[in-house]
Amino acid sequence: MTTETLWRNAIPILAGTLLLAGCSDDKPTKAEKVAAASVPGAPHGAAADEVAKVAPASNVTETNDLIEFVYAYPKEAAQIPELAKALDDDRAVKREALVAAAQRDKDAAEKGGFPYRAHSHRQIWQRVTSTPRFLSLSAEIDAYAGGAHGNPAFDTLIWDRNRRKQMKALDLFKSGEAFDAAIRDSFCAGIKRAKAAKGITADEAPDSVFAKCPPASAQTVWLGSSDGRFLDRMTIAIGPYEVGPYAEGSYKINVPVTGALVKAVKDEFARDFLPVN
Structure with missing residues (x-):
């Protein structure tokens, strides 16, 4: 069921609430205020927030x-x-x-x-x-x-x-360059380990298009949390052709959130990160 379907189904109930409120001298309740804000038409303002709270996937x-x-x-x-x-x-x-x-x-x-x-x-x-x-x-x-x-x-x-x-995740960092510098070693080492787990030896031939470890900032960065309070986990997703041929598939590299990485975070977001020692 979509959000739109949800509020449409709720309109008859909310309309009934409005009618009851109109027959009472009491001050409107919170629910009645929400109903008044949402009928007629689509929810907006406080009504939209109330409907959104129960919106399904x-x-x-x-x-x-x-x-x-x-x-x-x-x-x-x-x-x-x-x-x-x-x-x-x-x-x-x-x-x-x-x-x-x-x-x-x-x-x-x-x-x-x-x-x-x-x-x-x-x-x-x-x-x-x-x-x-x-x-x-x-x-x-x-x-x-x-x-x-x-x-x-x-x-x-x-x-x-x-x-x-x-x-985007990288918007939380001072720059792509600062982000790359903070995690380059662990990121590149992670790629080698992931390749080894597939039985693939990293191609380090000078003339190979896959010899050089790519910048992490050019990949997809996912930020996570172990405690639901601070960002202290990070995974970098790498698509085909970035570090190997298509047949090699994609990679998801877990990179530790270190003190060096937190130093690369913009000041306004630094308190939301927690380095893992």
């Missing part, structure tokens, strides 16, 4: 001969009206782009007399952590546009409750 799935589209996000995001709207808008943009590209390729396939393969976009947002200030989300994306294989990717999102603003 959002999961939209569409499958037909043209496309397969999946876009989901957790209830923690659905319960923040501004964030839910941003994600709904992103979902609409992604679907529109998918349909346009798919229809173009389908028309070309029919004209050329070759089979069309349905295009797809699957994007699942999940909660990494929720602290008093931040909601941290991660997304794994799998897109297919009719080629030899799909195109996996990652995304990240931080919601700052204090500023009611959507951010």
